[in-house]
Amino acid sequence: MIYPPPLNLVQFSFLAISEQYLSILTQTPIRLINYRFRYRSPPPFREIDDLSTAIESSPILFPCHFRAVFVNFDPNSYTADQLSISVQAHMAKFAAKNSPACGTCASNVTVSVTLDSNSNCISNGNNVDWKCGALNEFKFAEKHEDGLLDEDFASLLDNNSGAKVYTVVAVKTEQEEVRAVVGKYRHAWIMGRIFEEEAIEKIAEIFVNVFMNGGKEEGLIHGEFMPLGADGRIVLSFNLLNADPHNWIYDWDFQEIDENLLSPVIDALKPLADVSVESQVLYHTPKSSFSFWDDRLDSYIFSTKDLPFFVNSNEWHLDTSVAAGGLSKILQFVVYVPSAKECPLQLQLPNGEISTTNGFISPMWGGIVVWNPSACLTDSKIKHPLRYKISSEDSRKLFEVFMGQLRQLFGLKSDGLFVGASGTSILLASERGFSEWELDVLSRQHSCFNLLQCGTTLGSLSRLVQSLPRMIIMDDIGKQVKYSLEAARLTLSNALLGIYDASAESSRQARLLAEDAFYHPSMMSVSYYSFEHCFAVYSPFFLPVSLHVLLAVLREWKRYKQESKKYYAWKAK
C-alpha cells in the first residue's frame, strides 16, 4: 500500500508564509503599475475618432455668395431668376469637373442676378445694393486702364454690410474684343460684344475656378502644403550670396526694400499669418551643381535637372533663426551672385529656352534667384574686389520675382493670367502682393488644412496612447486635447456661418494645441514598465525554483515508474 506523506502542522505554516512572501514579491510591480495608472487621464478617444472621421469623410465647405450684374443686356430675353438658375447650373458643371477640394464652397451657393439696362433694373435676391444706371456715368471708352477701372468698380460695389459677396459685372459694349478682368478686390468684369449664353458660361467659370478655387491649375502646389507654421508664423529670410568675393562683392539696401516693398505685403497677409522679415549677406558660398558654357546663348547654363543640387547646404549657412520658435515656418529667399568663373549664369528650361526670371522655387523651402552682375560682361581682371550695391531698380525687379515665388509657394498663380475653357481672363496684380479674393481663398484653405492636420495629429496621438497601455499621460495633455477638440468644433461652426477669419483663427488654435499635446516633453520620454525588466528581476528567483520543481517532478516520475513496476510484479504474483 502506498500512503500519502504526512503533513504536519509546522510544514503547513511554512508553506503559508512562503506563499505570503511570494505574493509580496509578485504583487509589488503590479501595485506600482496600478499606482501609476492613477495619473493617467485618458484622452477622449471617441471624440477624437468622431472628429477625424468627420473631417476625412466630408471636407469642410464654406457657404459662398455670388452676384452677377448684367449691364446693357436685353431685359426681355431672360428674367433675373432664369439667369440665376442657368448660372448655377453652369457652376455645378464646372465644379463637377474637379472633386470638391478642401476649403472650397459648399453646395449652398447663392447667386443673385441684377439686370441693369437703360430703361429698368430688375434683380432677385435681397442683398443687392447695385446702383442702377451708375455705370453709365463712367466713360468706358475713355478708360483703358484696368487698374483705374478696378477702382471705379470698387467704389461702385462698396458694400459696408461686411458679408463677402463676389461680383461679376458683364457689360455689353460695342467693342469687338471681349475682355475679362479679375480685379484686386472681390469682383471681376467682362466687357465687349457678348451674348447672354456666352456671358453666363464665363461668369460661372470665373465664380468657380477663380473666386472659389483661386485660379489654380493642375501641377501647381497643392493647398495642403501651405508654408505656414503651426503657430501661424512665417519668417521670410532673405539672403544675398556672393559666391566668390574675390571677384566682386555685392551689397543691397534691404532696409529700403523692407520698408517700401515688403511692408504692404506683410500687412496684407496679417489676417492669415504673422510674418517677420530678416536678411543677411553671405560670402564664399559657391553653388554645388555644375554649369557649362554655351556658345549659342553666350552664357553659362544650368538646366532644370541640376536644380536639386543647386543648394549647397555645406557652405550656405542660411541659419535657422533664433527668433523663430520651433513651430514657425521659415521660407528662405536667396539671391545668388555667381562668381566670375560662371558669369553670366542662366537657367535653361526643359524646352531649351532661357528662363526669364532666372529663378526657381522649392516647395516649403523657399526660392532662389540667380542675379548676374553687369560687371561680368566687362570681363576685366581686377586685382582687388570691387564693392557694388545692387541698384534700387534691380532690387525692385528681384523683389518682383520673389513676390511671384512667394505667391507660387502659397499655391497661387504668378503670371497674372487665367486660361479657362471659355477664354483667358486677366488677373490684376495688387501692389500688396495678394488680392482680397486670393486672401479669402488662402484663409479658407488654411483653416481646412489646419483642421485636417489637427485631426491626423489627434488621431495618431490616440492610436499611440491606445497601443501603449502602460504609458503615463499627464493631465496637461488631456486638457490640451480637450481644448483642441473644442477649437476644432468652433472652426466647423464658424465655417458653416461663413466667417473665414474667425474659422482660420480657431483652426490655427486647434492645430497648435494638438501639436503641443503630441510633442509634450512627457510624451517624448515614453517611460513605461517593460516586460523585459520584469523578466530580468524575477529570473534569479524563478530559474532556481523551476530547477527544484523539475528535479522533484523527475524524481516523482521515476519513483512512480519504479513503484508501478513493483505493483505489477506484485499483482502478477
Next chain:
Amino acid sequence: MFKCCLHSQLQFRSETSLESDHLMGSREPIVLIFLILISTYESSAKGGIAEELNEEFTEGLLLRPLPDRKVLAHFHFQSSVPPTRIYGRHHHLFPKSIYQLVNKFRVREMELSFTQGRWNYERWGGYDPISSSSAKPPGVELWADFDVPLDQVDDSWRNLTHALSGLFCASINFLEHSTSYSAPQWSFHSFAGKLRYGTLPREAVCTENLTPWLKLLPCRDKAGLSALMDRPSIYKGYYHSQRLHLTSDDFGTAKSNAGTMLEQTLTVVLQPNTLGARAMVSGKTLQPSWSLNSLFGRKVHGKCSVSKSSNVYVQFEQNLVSELKEVRKKSEAPESGILIHDDFGNNTIFEMSASPDRVVKEVENLQKEDSSILLEFLVEDYNDSKPFDLGLRWKLPVVWSCQQAPLHASRFLMGSGNERGAIAISLKSLSSNNTPTVGCCEKGSQLRINIFQVVPWYVKVYYHTLKVFIDGELQSTMENIEKIHISPSEDKVSPGVMEMILRLPCGVITAALTLEFDKGFLHIDEYPPDANQGFDIPSAVVSFTDFQASASFEDNLLNKLPILNELQERKHVISYTEVLLVPLTTPDFSMPYNVITITCTVFALYFGSLLNVLRRRVGEEERRLKSKGDFK
C-alpha cells in the same frame, strides 16, 4: 558641532565691508595717472565712432615667441554694428544669429569661452593683456549680463544657455540648473545683480565647437587670417582657447552709440616643429625657428575681402627686448644700444623672412626701462601668387622669462578620505625680481587681491573655518579681509559662492587661505556617468585690482585697430586657478540587482528545501533503508 557651524555660516552671510581710510591716500598718484589715461582714451574712442556709422569687420593675428620654446598665436576678429535705432535691423556683415540672440534675450554683455589645456602662468606670463583676457579655465565658461527686470534674469539665462548650446554644439544647456550657475555680487564684474556666471570644467572642446564659431565670421575659414586654422595643427597645441565676447548697448538709455560689438578670439600655444636635434650655438640651445607654414601647415593668401584691416603682429616682450640688447652688447662692438627700426628684418640675433611694414613701441607709463615692441605686417599686399608666410629664425641663443603676475595663485585639496577635506588657495610671490611691484611697497601700502570662488553644493564648505596664513603664520581673519560676501550653498538648489577682497602686506612671500568642507551625498540619479572619476570644483578667479594689464602704444592712430585696442584695454590682472577634482563616495550602482539576486537565491533555497521536505516520504525511505540493512 554641526549646528554651531551653521550658525557661524549665517553670521558670515552678511556682507562685511572693512574699508580703511588711510589706504586711499597712498594710492593717489597712480589713480591720477589712470584717470588721465582713461579720459584720453575715451575721447579718442568717441571721436573714432562718431565719424562713420557702418558695420565693420577687422581681423588680426598676434604672434609671440614664448620663453619655453613655444609660440603664442592670438587670432582676433571683431564685428560691430551701429545701434538698431539708428541703423535698422538688416545687416551686411554682422552675424544674424548673434544679433537675434542679443535682441531676444536682451543681453548687455556676454562672454563665452571654450578652452582645452591650462595656461601656464609661470612660463607664458601672467601680467600681459592676453593672459588676463584670453587665459581661461578649462572647459566652458559663460557669463552674461542682461537688461531685463531682476525677476526675469534667471529665465533669460536659461533660454540663453539653450540657444548657445544649439548654436555652438556644446552642452552649455547643463548650465540652466540653479545648482550650476551663480550670481556674483561685485567681485567678478560689477553689474547690479543681473550677471550670471557658470562653468562646465569637464566639457571637451573640439572642432564641432570651432566650426560654428567660424560661421560667425563673414569669410569663415575660406579666406583671410582664419584660413590658417588648420584643425590638426590647432588642436595638437598645448593650449587652445576660443572666446566670444559680446557687448551691446542697444537697450540702454545711455547716450553712447557704440551699438553691438562681437569680439572673437582664438588663442593657441604651439610648439614649433624642430626637426632633428636642437641647434646649438656656443653650448646653448637656440630658440626654435618657426614660420606660419611650419606652425599651421598653411599660408595666408590675402585678406578677407570684407575686412577693414588685416594685420599680423609679432610681439617681442619687454624682457625679451632687454635680453636682446644684452646679447647684442656682448656680441658686437658697443654700437648704439638701441635696436634700430631698419634692422628688424635681419640682424645678428634673429632674422625675419619679411620686413615689417611698421614697428610700434609700447609707451611705458611707469617704468623707464625697455618696452615691448610690435612688428606690424600688412596682409593686404599678398595674394594667391604671392602668399604671406612669416618666418622667424634665431641666430644666437636667447634666454628670457615672461612678466609675472604679482603673486602666483594655485589651489589644492587637503585631507584624505571620503568624509571631509579642505580647500587651500595659495598665493606665492615668484622669487625673480622682474615682477613689477609698482603701486606697492613704496609707502608701505598693501596689496589687494580679489578672490571669487564657486563651489558646488555637494562640497559643503564651512566658511567659518576660513583661515589666512601669511608667510606661514596664522593671522587673524578679520584683519586681512577688507570685504567679504558669502552665500552658502543650499542642497540641490544653489552652489556656494565666496567673494572676498584680501589685503596682504607688502613684500609678502606666501599667503594661503584654507576652508574646510564636508562631502555630501547625492541621490543615485544625480551621479554623472563615470562618477568614480571624481567631481570638479570650478576654477577660482584671482584678480589683482591694483594692477592693470594693459599696454599703450606710442602711435595714436593705432587706436582704431581692434586687436591693439584689446591690448590697450584697461583690465585688472586676472588669473584662474586649477580645477580641483574631489572624489566623493560613490555608491555601488549594481547594488539593487545584487540585493534582488541574493534575496531571490535565499527564497529559492528555502522553496527548494521546502519542496524537498514536502515530497519526501519518510516512512518509505525508512522501510527501504531497513530492507537494505536486511540484505546486509
